[in-house]
Amino acid sequence: MLIIRCPYCGERPELEFAYGGQAHIARPLQPSDQNDEDWNVYLNLRANPKGWHSERWRHIHGCARFFNAVRDTRTDHFLATYKMGEPAPEVPST
């Protein structure tokens, strides 16, 4: 059970959260202008790094907010969690 720091509520057990996949993927403003290839990238292609990963979580059974996090997928340790709209923190090079 991960302990996740909600930027609003503080540290809470994973039970209260829903995972939201890779962060910082904006839905195209005009989807109909996208060709199949680009739309595929938006729809299906997600980073799957072994290392630092920017991802979304939602404190669904808490304040209900989505927020972003940077987690190391090798250890599950979080570098940071931050509110939607805030800039992503500098990610260590390794």
Place this chain on the structure above:
Amino acid sequence: MFDPDVTSPLDDGSPAITPVGPVSRAIIRCRASDIDLVSNRIDIALPRAACRSVQDSGLSALWLGPDEWLILNATPADSWVSELSARLDGALCSLVDVSHRQVALSVHGPRAEDILATGCALDHSIAAFPVGMCTRTMFAKAEIVLWRTGAANFHLEVWRSFARYVEALLREAESER
């Protein structure tokens, strides 16, 4: 006309776990920039601090999220939310009556923290969960709102259809030796 005899899914209660009588409830949602205006109109200051509550002349405002509050009215009336709604006319916010969406239980007494710890993963010690703190969280497989109203007093709100489940688990915890 509010009929206080409305059926509650909850049982009569036990030493540490008792149902809380009828309450009127509303959810208010608005942006941070409109909190003051909304607060003025409804006569209670919506708390801005995360997981904190405010109580004022029979009303309680519980912070559920940065744009969401649960307002409880201990003197229930069917018309209350529509009256509030009239007062909020023109304000940028959402007000929705949820009086019947959920029911409330009180968990109290010296074992209250222990009983809650059987199903809720939060730290209920007074330092970590002081009087006045409130939050949505999980109790076993049900979502609840947990609000500490006194050192040995918790007010627990749960959606109606989950109430029997939560109550039964709490009772079982209470009866454990």
Place this chain on the structure above:
Amino acid sequence: MQRFSALALLRHGLGRHQGWKPQWRNAAPKPSYDAIIVGGGGHGLGAAYYLAKVYGIRNVAVVEKGWIGGGNTGRNTTIIRSNYLFEESAALYDHALKLWEGLSQELNYNVMFSQRGVMMLAHNIHDIQVFKRHVHANRINGVDNEWLTAEQAKDYCPPLNIDPNVRYPVLGAALQRRGGTARHDAVAWGYARAADALGVDIIENCEVAGIRRDMAGAVAGVETSRGFIASKRVGVSAAGHTSVVLDMAHVRLPLESFPLQALVSEPVKPVFPCVVMSNTIHAYLSQSDKGELVIGAGTDVYTSYTQRGGLHIATHTLEAICELFPRFRRMRMLRNWGGIVDVTPDRSPIIAKTPVTGLYVNCGWGTGGFKATPGAAHLFAHTIARDEPHPINAPFTIERFRDGYLIDEAAAAAVAH
């Protein structure tokens, strides 16, 4: 290859077993190969075996970053079945199931394929509808699968609790009698030994760290922790690590890697005759030949390479097991581990060419690729050898995600494994 048999055991027994040779050579990498398989799991080792055996390409290396069979092949609940809904999937998994049926003899290695039957429990009306749809679809596709009433299910699996008054009563079940389990380790070792005997080099402790491309962009070989190895054909069969390996060739696949857990109980005398799966309440269970109850749990919700998972996932599974089998409540969990499963958007695998010439991929098996091992390995070998897919794996492309030709078993049925 030294033949394995009861007689050989007898003979070597008299010689105090001093005469046994290594089951596969501890090969060092040669400078170049006709084909390289990245990943020494069942799928990779099998692909090398079929390349040599069926397609005559024997100058092959399997490079494995750790020890062979140490990936998901060595950590799965070994459920084998082929009663999938769509004809594309049914063809794929039944191809594998047919190969399983002769695999021990083919490899001269007892992989303990045990056709004890796989039973999937229906707990609500929706389940019944879905399973019956499977039974009908399977029949048309020539795959065995039958509907059982709750009583018939209990006859087949006596420990099952079919009390109608439980929270999620058993309303019936779909049974594939040809389904079952196999010994996971033996699959890796059996393929390794047979491939080795045909000349394949199995190179352990050799991590691929880069994919070299020639001027034209085609594959030229792999950079490894044991140096560069040249080959114009590289097949990647790296399961949870596929994204990491394909990144080296700048190929992006729609994959995410999640922790998936399993656990075993202490060994007990035979008590559980078949495989039981309950998708609705998230439990699956069988008993191994050694006596442990082998239990699969769910994936965690977040991507991770930690090869473990949260305690709440395991407890959730055991709640379901105890509810279905109240007598197992006093049994004890002996060991709990995790694997890393790579999942595609439609939860079906990819066995295909990639946009890079000479680079092939077999991945996306998620929570259910052990059962496909011989079939997928064979089809992957075919794809590499012929530079084009076999008709059975032709639908399992990368492009289907772009074009929408999904093979979405999970969406259609909410069933996995």
Place this chain on the structure above:
Amino acid sequence: MTTTLFRTGSGGLIDRSRPLRFTFDGKSYSGLQGDTLASALLANGVHLVGRSFKYHRPRGIMGIGADEPNALVGVRRDDARYTPNLLATQVELYDGLDAVSQNRHPSLENDRMAVNDRLLSRFIPAGFYYKTFMWPHKAWDRLYEPRIRAAAGLGVAPDKPDPDSYTQRYAHCDVLVIGAGPAGITAAMEAATADARVILCDDRAAMGGSLLSAASVTIAGKDSSVWLDESLAALARMPNVTLLSRTIAFGYYPHNWIGLTERLTDHLAVMPAGRPRERLWQVRAKEVVIAAGAIERPLVFPGNDRPGIMLADAARTYLQQYGVSVGRRVAIVAAHDSAYRAAHELRAAGIAVVVIADIRSRPAVANPPDCAGTRILSDASIEGTTGKLRVTSITLSAGSKRETFACDTVLMAGGFTPSVHLFSQSRGKLAWDPELQAYLPGQSAEAERSAGACRGRFALEEALADGMEAGRAAARSAGFATGVEVHGPAVTVSHPIGEGGHIGATSSSKGAKDKAFVDWQNDVTANDILLAAREGFISIEHVKRYTTTGMATDQGKLSNINALGIVSEATGRTIPEIGLTTFRAPYTPITFGSLAGRARGDLFDPARVTAFNDWAIEQGAVFENVRNWKRAHYFPRPGEDMHAAVARECLQVRKSVGIFDASTLGKIEVVGPDAAEFLNRFYVNAWTKLGVGKCRYGVLLREDGFILDDGVVGRLAPDRFHVTTTTGGAARVLNMMEDYLQTEWPDLRVWLTSTTEQWSVIAVQGPNAREVLSPLIEGLDVSAEAFPHMSIADAQMCGVPMRLMRVSFTGELGFEVNVPSGYGAMVWQAIWERGKLYDMVPYGTETMHVLRAEKGFIIVGQETDGTVTPDDVGLAWAIGKAKPDFVGKRSLARPALAASNRKQLVGLLTRNPQIALEEGAQIVSPSAPGTSIGHVTSSYHSSVLKKSIALALVRGGRARIGQILHVSMPGGSIPVGVVAPVFFDPEGKRINV
């Protein structure tokens, strides 16, 4: 009562005034309060307690705790409470305890399967089963496998549902200390003194760890037992300390989340009412101190598994803690100085120590305890042992001399292995200490530190000081100020624990005739490991899996390190080069029950019921589970089956009126000035023009273009919508809405509130629906003109607020009455009473399904399955054509979704109207009977139409209307006519009245 011959006259922590009776394999014995089953058996001279897994060799008690590999027993408390595979060393004795040995037939003394050992064992080495049983092919299933299975397994699984209950709790602390030996106790004390919230847990019944067996030791000038009692009492007095004995830390999970199980009743003769059997603790600790001690190591030599051969420090502990002498004539084989301490203490209790055979040239410490009078051999080689059911002699050689010593016990002192299991589970990196010849905790991965013997601080004085330091450091890291540094208490010991140790097989194992065991429980010998290496299994992970060493219930606590040593020697690599196998939870096996906890029966998963549940039960409704909800499926009258009940319900709804509980539908109130724009972007439909007071059927797609959900959306005000979803989709849709609002369109001023449970929903459907309802409605004209189909309004009913929707899923005139849930039962009753005038029937979900199928309305999840687009099911009309975008729109243009040969929804009619198709049945064209072109999604017998009807998805279906297709069934195929998917009132006349 038999006398307990091997109990010493005094000493130990047992209560000599409280004798207890127990039985083992049906024979009665007597023990004392404070005994374990193992100590009580030993006190009665019983060493033989089990048979080994594969060879069925007689086996005795080897250790004293969690590391025991041999003494696995079944304990039967009563008919329903049987537990297999318990360690006798952990089972606390209670009066009446009934234990049985396992894996033997017919008896422990006489086990038929022992032929495995005598005759077969040379032909069944490690991994033999991979090499044989392949011919003839068929024999595997029928012959070989059943035999292998019958031979495998240890105990017998319980055959009755477990009557005990289990509980769980979460806990939070600043410092969790695992292990209450000297290091753990001082750590807890230091952290607690700094005001940290401390939990101290220990696996055993009594806290104290190695101090419980200390002899002639003083700490801070007091006898160690006095120091221990005072320390524990002081801890118990502190309000910020929780002491948990009988509590094993079994798993170290990420972010300092630790799993503990506490045994609450297994040690009691009479179980108190209301007390669960076990409690699972899930502890979230700011800091963890691991003080789990060390595990003694056995020696690998030929014949090292006979009953009576055990660990030396265990024997010493049986003596000091339980007052039990493990034998009369003891031989000690040694690679560690602790042998001399054991010899000394045993001799002091009057036990004859006939020989100490040290495989080293001399003890490591200069002054080993005085053992004058005992033969001491150095550079000894252990040649073998004899004895059928108990060791009777040991043969040793030193130099050229070979000597056999008669004995009834052999003790092994192979050294100590620090218990790094939990540290390693936390993903801390182990470091090989060449000096200590042990893996020790290195770099931590969590907020954690180790102290005492588990990090190689073996001497008591060191362990105490190390614990203090760890406790202080942990408290500091958790944010507490610690006082001035004080040193650990002064300690005097009569004998230091000493040094030394051996890893791997001893020299005599090679080529010996008798087996030299490495893993006692799984019968893995030194030769098996050498065989594995010979066959190319040189990775330690392969060795483990090929030989199964370390895979038994003890998880190699005694064996792993020796296996490593043997592989090291066989492959010429050093131990750190080889590495270790992975430590995994649980540290010792833990019950499924404790993990499942209270989630059983009704509490397994919340059963959600509506306000009308009690009423429906009274009416005899049969229920179905839909997700967590209980929904009334149908309302049979006496003598009716489902078919009859549904036929009647359907007819009556179409003829007069029916009442239906629709409360489980999801409801979301969407509020804000941009609400219509939001819905435009979210649903496929166009919403801008929907007038206030009007409803519309909405379809929701996933971003990949497939149907996710549907429902009716009503506009209550320009800025307020009442959105309904499917029962199963409620949470999913709300979550998806929030996702788009919060992350894609934060500019939209829209807020969502779930009102699913605010409203009870009573659907009243049928030609008489208006007649039933209108007298109860206040403040709303519900005439056809004033309140046409697809209207919505707030009004009152029976004096309470009501939100009325005129909608119909049946094709009849229909209303959905939404009232606050607390009033639901009252309003329902009022409608029910009034409905009696019209013979109103209650109907359930099955009738609802039939009625809607007659009308060709789809059910998401039945007609759709996650691979279906709006056009596939004839809902293309719902799409707002002028909208530039909505969720899923772009994906609909992808080649596969726009293809012409997709499956489309059609109706099917069987030629024989009495034959109802089976849902899920496959559809084929008569010209190609082997290829499925679709399937039946819904099929019912319609009592209204007096024929069976079906909906189906068929490839190119709409173009096939009018054709005959076949539905393939096991007994042959059924011809069906393809028709439009509306069977009843296609013009919708009945709705618009």
